[in-house]
Structure formats: C-alpha cells, structure tokens
Amino acid sequence: MIKKLQKAFSERFNKEPIVFGAPGRVNLIGEHTDYNNGFVLPGAVDKKIYVAIAPNNTNTVNVFANQFNESYSFSLDITEPHKGWMNYLLGVTYHIQQQGKKIGGVDLIIDGDIPVGAGMSSSAALCSAYGFALNELFQCGLSRMDLAFIGQKTEHTFVGLKCGIMDQFASLHGKKGHVMKLDCRSLEYEYIPFDFPGYKIVLVNSMVSHSLASSEYNVRRQQCEEGISILKKHYPDISSLRDVEPAQLLQHKEELPPIVFDRCSYVVYEKERLLAGCEALKKNDLTAFGKYMFATHEGLSKKYSVSCTELDFLAECAEHITGVAGARMMGGGFGGCTINIVQTEAVETFTQKIQSAFHGLFKITPEVYVTQIEDGAKVLDMQTA
Known part of the structure; x- marks a missing residue:
C-alpha cells in the first residue's frame, strides 16, 4: 500500500x-x-x-x-x-x-x-x-x-x-x-x-448500512439527558449517567418514561460491565470478559434499541460456534459489524459457519475482517x- x-x-x-x-x-x-x-x-x-x-x-x-x-x-x-x-x-x-x-x-x-x-x-x-x-x-x-x-x-x-x-x-x-x-x-x-496470541478479533459485517445511526445517535443522547434531568432532582451532585448507581436508577424507575428508563438502565449497567471486564483482562480471563460482551449485546439490542435483526442474528449465531470467547454488535448501531473474539485456529470454521448461516437467512454473504490490536x-x- x-x-x-x-x-x-x-x-x-x-x-x-x-x-x-x-x-x-x-x-x-x-x-x-x-x-x-x-x-x-x-x-x-x-x-x-x-x-x-x-x-x-x-x-x-x-x-x-x-x-x-x-x-x-x-x-x-x-x-x-x-x-x-x-x-x-x-x-x-x-x-x-x-x-x-x-x-x-x-x-x-x-x-x-x-x-x-x-x-x-x-x-x-x-x-x-x-x-x-x-x-x-x-x-x-x-x-x-x-x-x-x-x-x-x-x-x-x-x-x-x-x-x-x-x-x-x-x-x-x-x-x-x-x-x-x-x-x-x-x-x-x-x-x-x-495480549492473547491464540485469538483474533474478527468483525462480521451485517451488510446493513448504518444510515440511521447519525440521527438516532442524537435522539439517544437526548433521552439520556432527559433521564439525568429527572434524577438530578433527587441527586443534585450527578452530572451524567456515569455518576448514577443501579440502585439509584431503580429507586426512581416510576418517574422516568419507560423508554428513558431503558436507555439509562443500559448505560448504567454498561459501566459496571466495563469495569468488571477490565479486571477480567488484567487476570487474563478471556472467558469472563467474553460473557460481558454477550451481555452488552443484549443491552444494546433490548434496552438501547440500536441493533437490528441482522446484528442480533450474528451475535446469537457466534455464541453457538466453538472457539468464540465473546461477541456483540459494535459501533453506533442499526447496521455495521459485530465484533467477535475467536480462537485463531477456529477463525476459518467460524467464518464458514457464520457466512453460511447468514446467507441462508438473508440471501447475502457477510464480509469478514480478521484484525489484531x-x-x-x-x-x-x-x-x-
């Protein structure tokens, strides 16, 4: 190049x-x-x-x-x-x-x-x-x-x-x-x-253009800000969802519009997953880290509503393929890729299985990119x- x-x-x-x-x-x-x-x-x-x-x-x-x-x-x-x-x-x-x-x-x-x-x-x-x-x-x-x-x-x-x-x-x-x-x-x-020499980071492209991501991104931002403005009445010291503990959010669930509660809930629990995930990596525990990735996908799909049918299919499919430590949708959402941590020796099989399953349902073959840090x-x- x-x-x-x-x-x-x-x-x-x-x-x-x-x-x-x-x-x-x-x-x-x-x-x-x-x-x-x-x-x-x-x-x-x-x-x-x-x-x-x-x-x-x-x-x-x-x-x-x-x-x-x-x-x-x-x-x-x-x-x-x-x-x-x-x-x-x-x-x-x-x-x-x-x-x-x-x-x-x-x-x-x-x-x-x-x-x-x-x-x-x-x-x-x-x-x-x-x-x-x-x-x-x-x-x-x-x-x-x-x-x-x-x-x-x-x-x-x-x-x-x-x-x-x-x-x-x-x-x-x-x-x-x-x-x-x-x-x-x-x-x-x-x-x-x-530093896991036996693993690769594999991205699988849903082949869906995330054209919604820009406008919906700004909507999610507003919904999070709405949640903060309501919670601030009870906790004047909080300035963003970063400061909110799960217990505080649950205590005031009834005051938040259901959609705003879901958005806030995802963000608050994602912080917990990330901090726990870092501790897992410091211990070289990729299995535990992978579980947090799957949980993140579930939150992005069900609570934050930024996934799509294709991304959900890819994440679920990955969970059932041998050699996959973790998987989730990545990025703004509404398309784009899933990120998968896959054993190097399983990458070829993983690619074949996921492309074949995806093509069977959506009649299109997803692109696969093998990367490393x-x-x-x-x-x-x-x-x-």
Whole structure:
C-alpha cells in the first residue's frame, strides 16, 4: 500500500511524499457510554487510512482520494463546511489554524484499507491521519490528545455528528497488545493488556448500512439527558449517567418514561460491565470478559434499541460456534459489524459457519475482517509496507 501510494503521488504531483497512517479502531466493550461521560475500552487495529503528503508552498490544499477516484482543492482560508467526505479535511485544516498554528498548503493522496461503514471509524482515522501529518509537517507542537479534540470538533462543526472522543482518541493513542480504558470525563486513560496470541478479533459485517445511526445517535443522547434531568432532582451532585448507581436508577424507575428508563438502565449497567471486564483482562480471563460482551449485546439490542435483526442474528449465531470467547454488535448501531473474539485456529470454521448461516437467512454473504490490536497514528516508511 505504501509503495503504491508513493508511486501514485510522484506521478500526480511530481515530487516525493511522506506517508502517514492512522488506524481504525474496535471497541471491545463500553458502547454509547462516551457521550454519557463514562468509560470505553477501544483498541487500534491493523487497518488504516494512509495519507501521502508534501508541502506545495501555496495557500491551497490539493487532495486526491484514491478510494473514490476524486480530486478536490480548497483554500486554507476555509471557514465553513461543503458537501461530502472532504468536510473531514476542511474541518481539521480550520481547527488546527483556530489553535493559532501556522500551516501551509499541501498536496495529498488518501487511501486506506478500513472498510467504510463497518463501524471501525474510518472517518476518525482520516481526521487523525491528516491532522497528525499536518502537525508533523509544519511542527505545530500539538499533542495526540489535542489532535483527538480537533478531530472531534471537526465531526461536531463540519460534519454535524455530536460524537464522543473515543474514536479519535483510539486512532491516535493505540498501543500494540493493549486496549485503552478511557475515562471520557477526565480523559485519563490506562493501557489494559490484551495480549492473547491464540485469538483474533474478527468483525462480521451485517451488510446493513448504518444510515440511521447519525440521527438516532442524537435522539439517544437526548433521552439520556432527559433521564439525568429527572434524577438530578433527587441527586443534585450527578452530572451524567456515569455518576448514577443501579440502585439509584431503580429507586426512581416510576418517574422516568419507560423508554428513558431503558436507555439509562443500559448505560448504567454498561459501566459496571466495563469495569468488571477490565479486571477480567488484567487476570487474563478471556472467558469472563467474553460473557460481558454477550451481555452488552443484549443491552444494546433490548434496552438501547440500536441493533437490528441482522446484528442480533450474528451475535446469537457466534455464541453457538466453538472457539468464540465473546461477541456483540459494535459501533453506533442499526447496521455495521459485530465484533467477535475467536480462537485463531477456529477463525476459518467460524467464518464458514457464520457466512453460511447468514446467507441462508438473508440471501447475502457477510464480509469478514480478521484484525489484531496495533499501534496508533504514526509516520510510515517503505520498510513497514
């Protein structure tokens, strides 16, 4: 991929680029908790967005997106969104300059092997790769956490999705053999060992586009906020569902609209599962961790209502295949992938069984991606190709 990118770049722009890469991410447990100031447990994966880039000594950014076979140019004086994928680049360019950093025009080619729409956060990886590249190229001195916030602000202001910080954080802070327990309120994080050489992380794509995810995401956020405003009357110190204990929620169940109770209930119990899951991983207990993953899927499907028939089928199917430690839907929901922790020697059988069962019911073969936990955004050279 890197050699191909370098060749394409020199042919298009007649100079040599530097190549940067930022990974997609998986989140093992802790879904829809980030915007409730809770905890998440992501890891960076071995699938990336690549950016080949070089300064052009102008005031213009010239982009070629290999995956879409599209060119686009914009001025550094950009202040508002346009339409389409380039908003990620426009937003990052704008927000880096808003930090008082001086950057110049660049030529770049973007490519990647993160499956789009599979819930591995290709958009966050794009913001991370491009932001990281500008930061290195123009020596802006921004930290990885600064760049994560710039990616998040881009989603909020240029893309219109009120996402949490997890995706950008994971893409920039990933560490091989570890997942990251991130406190979304304080932004303190801890690397938790996830070093199981006998297992792979396998994503199974439901082949359902999660087009509902953006609008419903904002609805879930409002429902959680409604729950907090009611509970706050009794517990003035709580500021988010992160602060709510299961007993407190149950005590005031009658005051909450049933749908709001279900949403809050999922988030409150997901925090308990995540903290217990981290303890299990520290003890190298993948069996216990897997059980929490299955329980998370049940909560996302029944209480948070962000699953779909295809995802429920895949999670249930996985539970009955030998060699699967845990499985659940991953990401915003309404489509995308399930994440499965599968014994390496069982991956082939798992893939055959789940594809065959899914095709039997839905008449479509789901794509399967085998991944592992890798490092976050970095400069790449030809030796790593």
